[in-house]
Amino acid sequence: MTTALAATLLFGSLIVLLLIGTPIALATALSAIFTMLWILPFDQSLTTAAQQLAVGVDNFTILSIPLFVLAGIIMNNGGIAFKLINLAKLFVGRLPGTLAHTNVVGNMLFGSISGSSVAAAAAMGKIITPMAKRQNYPVNYIASANIASAPAGLLIPPSSMLIVYSLVSGGTSIAALFIAGYIPGILWGLVVMTIAYFIAKRNGYAVSEKISWKDKTFIVLDAVPSLLLIVLVIGGIVGGVFTATEGAAVAVVYATVLSLIYREISIKQIDVIFKETFEVTGMILFLIISSSLFSLMMSYLEIPSGISNVMLSISDNPIIILLIMNLLLLFMGTFMDVTPAILIFTPIFFPVAADLGVDPVHFGIIIAFNLCIGSITPPIGSVLFVGTSVAKANFEKVIKTLVPYFVILIVMLLIITFFPQLSLFLPDLFGLL
Amino acid sequence: EKDTSTLILAHSHPTSHPIHKAMEVLKEEVEEKTNNELHLKIYPNGNLGSEREVIERTQIGTVDIAKVSVSSLESFEPSYAIFSLPYLFENKEQFHRVMTSSAITEELYNKTIDSGFRGLSYYSGGVRNVYTADRQVQSPEDMQGLKIRVQASQTSVQMINAMGGVPTPMSYSQVYTALQSGVIGGAENNATALTSSNHGEVAKNYFYTEHSIVPDMLIISDKTYNQLSDEHRRILQEAASTSTNHHRELWQKAVNDAKETAKQEMNVNFQEVDKQAFIEAVQPMHEQFKNDPATSDIYQTINEVK
Amino acid sequence: MQMVKQSVDKLLFGINVLLLVTMTVLSIYQVFTRYFLDVPSTISEEMVRFLLIWFALFTTAYVFGQQKHIAITVLLQRFTERMQRVIFKLIQVFWFLLSTGSLIIGGIILITYTNQETSAALGISMMYVYLALPLAGLFIAFYSLWYLAMPAGTMEEMEGNE
Ligand code: NA
Ligand code: NA
Numbered sequence: 034m035t036t037a038l039a040a041t042l043l044f045g046s047l048i049v050l051l052l053i054g055t056p057i058a059l060a061t062a063l064s065a066i067f068t069m070l071w072i073l074p075f076d077q078s079l080t081t082a083a084q085q086l087a088v089g090v091d092n093f094t095i096l097s098i099p100l101f102v103l104a105g106i107i108m109n110n111g112g113i114a115f116k117l118i119n120l121a122k123l124f125v126g127r128l129p130g131t132l133a134h135t136n137v138v139g140n141m142l143f144g145s146i147s148g149s150s151v152a153a154a155a156a157m158g159k160i161i162t163p164m165a166k167r168q169n170y171p172v173n174y175i176a177s178a179n180i181a182s183a184p185a186g187l188l189i190p191p192s193s194m195l196i197v198y199s200l201v202s203g204g205t206s207i208a209a210l211f212i213a214g215y216i217p218g219i220l221w222g223l224v225v226m227t228i229a230y231f232i233a234k235r236n237g238y239a240v241s242e243k244i245s246w247k248d249k250t251f252i253v254l255d256a257v258p259s260l261l262l263i264v265l266v267i268g269g270i271v272g273g274v275f276t277a278t279e280g281a282a283v284a285v286v287y288a289t290v291l292s293l294i295y296r297e298i299s300i301k302q303i304d305v306i307f308k309e310t311f312e313v314t315g316m317i318l319f320l321i322i323s324s325s326l327f328s329l330m331m332s333y334l335e336i337p338s339g340i341s342n343v344m345l346s347i348s349d350n351p352i353i354i355l356l357i358m359n360l361l362l363l364f365m366g367t368f369m370d371v372t373p374a375i376l377i378f379t380p381i382f383f384p385v386a387a388d389l390g391v392d393p394v395h396f397g398i399i400i401a402f403n404l405c406i407g408s409i410t411p412p413i414g415s416v417l418f419v420g421t422s423v424a425k426a427n428f429e430k431v432i433k434t435l436v437p438y439f440v441i442l443i444v445m446l447l448i449i450t451f452f453p454q455l456s457l458f459l460p461d462l463f464g465l466l
Numbered sequence: 467e468k469d470t471s472t473l474i475l476a477h478s479h480p481t482s483h484p485i486h487k488a489m490e491v492l493k494e495e496v497e498e499k500t501n502n503e504l505h506l507k508i509y510p511n512g513n514l515g516s517e518r519e520v521i522e523r524t525q526i527g528t529v530d531i532a533k534v535s536v537s538s539l540e541s542f543e544p545s546y547a548i549f550s551l552p553y554l555f556e557n558k559e560q561f562h563r564v565m566t567s568s569a570i571t572e573e574l575y576n577k578t579i580d581s582g583f584r585g586l587s588y589y590s591g592g593v594r595n596v597y598t599a600d601r602q603v604q605s606p607e608d609m610q611g612l613k614i615r616v617q618a619s620q621t622s623v624q625m626i627n628a629m630g631g632v633p634t635p636m637s638y639s640q641v642y643t644a645l646q647s648g649v650i651g652g653a654e655n656n657a658t659a660l661t662s663s664n665h666g667e668v669a670k671n672y673f674y675t676e677h678s679i680v681p682d683m684l685i686i687s688d689k690t691y692n693q694l695s696d697e698h699r700r701i702l703q704e705a706a707s708t709s710t711n712h713h714r715e716l717w718q719k720a721v722n723d724a725k726e727t728a729k730q731e732m733n734v735n736f737q738e739v740d741k742q743a744f745i746e747a748v749q750p751m752h753e754q755f756k757n758d759p760a761t762s763d764i765y766q767t768i769n770e771v772k
Numbered sequence: 773m774q775m776v777k778q779s780v781d782k783l784l785f786g787i788n789v790l791l792l793v794t795m796t797v798l799s800i801y802q803v804f805t806r807y808f809l810d811v812p813s814t815i816s817e818e819m820v821r822f823l824l825i826w827f828a829l830f831t832t833a834y835v836f837g838q839q840k841h842i843a844i845t846v847l848l849q850r851f852t853e854r855m856q857r858v859i860f861k862l863i864q865v866f867w868f869l870l871s872t873g874s875l876i877i878g879g880i881i882l883i884t885y886t887n888q889e890t891s892a893a894l895g896i897s898m899m900y901v902y903l904a905l906p907l908a909g910l911f912i913a914f915y916s917l918w919y920l921a922m923p924a925g926t927m928e929e930m931e932g933n934e
Binding site for chain 1: 480481507509510511512513514515516519522523526527528637639640642643644646647648649663664667668
């Protein structure tokens with residue numbers, strides 16, 4: 034009974050605080066602290082909250098975020114991003130909504146190497162938004178394509194999210210999980226591109242002009258040093274020369290040196306670069322910290338296992354149970370960040386899924402895909418907030434534009450859930466099952 | 467206000483792990499013997515935070531009981547560092563003899579009262595061994611230039627240095643990809659790491675260096691302990707010992723199963739090494755622990771008991 | 773008076789620059805020692821992790837100082853201007869409660885527990901890690917009082933936090 038009341042207080046106060054316009058991260062932290070004060074002694078509550086507010090970022094998937102954001106902002110100010118986008122446009126060609134497609138491809142690459150969809154959305158959003166404004170794209174169109182595609186990279190290996198799943202599921206093969214992530218991850222990207230294409234076509238958004246061969250050659254040559262940055266960082270991380278965080282630091286140094294050579298950055302701009310970096314990372318990190326405090330409170334009250342016990346007692350039909358699990362994960366995923374949600378839900382659902390005969394690798398992809406959707410949905414969705422904020426877009430408009438993406442991604446989720454071959458075909462082919 | 471009749475117990479393992487089974491034994495015993503006056507609520511999977519965070523939470527009082535590794539405890543009480551000393555025990559029998567002796571329980575378990583928690587019992591930890599992606603290791607010479615992942619602790623760093631390798635501190639969740647990509651050439655852990663974390667997929671050579679046998683500890687918040695009646699304390703203490711015995715068999719089976727799976731399904735090679743050469747290589751560390759005021763007493767006691 | 777806030781902004785900005793630059797340099801140093809010296813640094817990873825804790829709390833304060841933390845203002849926009857002003861003040865009270873209650877008081881109690889606790893690699897007292905809590909709390913408390921004291925007319929300009 035106390036638990037039910039405490040849970041009501043936790044969610045109720047969050048919703049009230051959000052509705053009156055309290056900053057999202059502050060609302061998240063406060064609702065957790067109020068609930069704690071109600072069930073624990075005063076000093077213990079404040080101390081536990083303080084501790085979690087500090088250690089909430091102490092996680093290797095978060096470590097690389099500030100440096101990747103800094104690198105993105107330097108690339109943006111130093112002309113590197115511009116050259117790379119020009120190059121990318123050559124490949125994406127003259128599809129309606131060229132910049133959106135470039136953004137999606139960028140997110141798939143960046144998310145997959147940085148292991149953080151938030152870092153990808155922040156860095157890509159910073160790079161694409163100014164160009165989009167120059168080419169008269171509506172801000173909410175570009176922001177929504179950025180947000181919708183950011184999680185795709187998390188499914189594409191190397192994926193820190195799937196490593197965490199492997200650990201808590203009692204050792205599902207990481208090699209198999211990695212290979213299994215390719216098709217769903219790439220499909221995710223393609224689905225977003227398809228929707229972005231249709232929106233752009235219907236509204237008549239800019240198609241880039243035809244580029245002459247002479248200009249094409251120039252664009253390619255001009256982009257070579259910037260391209261080397263990508264090769265160096267991706268190659269370094271995938272090839273094991275450095276970790277994601279170290280790769281981010283290398284990107285910062287390389288981008289700074291190149292920008293200085295291009296003479297695109299002045300001393301005055303360094304101030305602006307830092308200011309922008311602090312604004313983006315401060316917002317992201319406080320969201321992560323407060324979400325970790327909220328998750329701690331949910332665990333403490335055993336809310337995840339409580340809800341699933343009730344839901345799973347409804348039926349014993351495998352299809353219904355899988356649907357219920359997906360609904361639950363979608364719902365809870367809207368309140369939690371991806372990594373804490375995996376840590377909390379895998380142990381609860383994994384045994385149930387195993388009983389139903391769901392392959393552990395397939396189940397990992399279901400959970401991961403599902404929670405990735407959660408990270409872009411309101412009320413709590415780190416990627417959603419960050420993508421909206423870096424584009425300085427209107428929250429309400431962005432959500433409206435995102436609706437078709439949500440619908441199709443949820444359909445995709447169902448397809449992935451009920452067609453295991455999509456996840457298991459590649460691992461099977463490589464003899465990993 | 468907090469409900470004092472329900473104790474919150476945190477550990478970091480999945481529910482299929484022997485530790486969780488042992489915690490369930492503890493829970494059943496306590497609830498039965500106290501006629502349900504005292505309840506235990508188990509939070510597995512690190513749901514209440516990492517070990518360091520959970521220990522801090524026992525200090526604060528938001529977690530009552532926790533199962534943690536001694537390497538985490540080392541940060542709170544330096545004498546726990548003794549268990550990271552390589553070749554402190556020559557075999558498992560010595561290890562259990564020492565861990566159950568009253569000399570150790572009295573000396574060590576109460577040492578952290580000032581820090582806000584106390585020891586209740588211990589659990590067999592694994593025998594730690596070196597494993598590599600492709601390098602063959604028979605003696606310290608073979609470890610030359612080999613990057614071995616270690617836990618973030620000065621003793622672990624010194625240990626790999628002394629054993630001839632290059633210590634590379636790294637968080638556990640990064641080890642798999644680091645082994646795969648070659649950022650590190652090897653790691654050291656008990657055999658269950660090969661299967662439960664899949665390191666056997668990327669590390670095919672497991673060498674019986676048997677350099678350490680490390681216990682896990684069950685601790686209780688001192689705030690909680692002081693609120694318990696003498697009767698409840700006694701019941702809790704006995705239940706903890708029962709769970710320790712229960713765990714010992716389960717754990718041995720888990721390690722054997724892991725080795726079998728690693729051999730059959732992952733093609734991991736298990737090999738003997740020149741253990742004596744490694745023992746000699748780490749002797750300077752034994753001298754150091756013998757003379758360090760933080761560990762000299764406990765070092766002395768352990769050597770007398772074993 | 774505006775000068776006081778500008779000085780605090782500058783101080784906070786400077787601290788954050790220092791933290792971010794140090795994190796970058798340490799990460800590069802880590803690659804360098806592992807690949808070129810073949811002696812991996814045993815402390816840099818932990819230093820970066822601890823610096824991130826400081827950086828997270830101090831940039832949180834910085835972003836609050838600029839009123840740039842993201843909020844959902846859909847409903848708020850439908851309220852009367854008078855009501856909006858009241859709610860704005862109320863939110864500053866929330867910030868004040870978070871900073872004094874959890875960050876400063878909770879942080880100081882936590883420091884008393886952890887001053888004997890040492891970090892695994894560096895061997896420093898964990899007190900130095902958690903010290904970021906009350907310090908960042910002071911900045912947040914300052915800003916919340918600043919915005920509480922600010923006359924109502926200038927507030928609209930501050931609410932660009934969509
Ligand atoms: Na990835
Ligand atoms: Na969400």
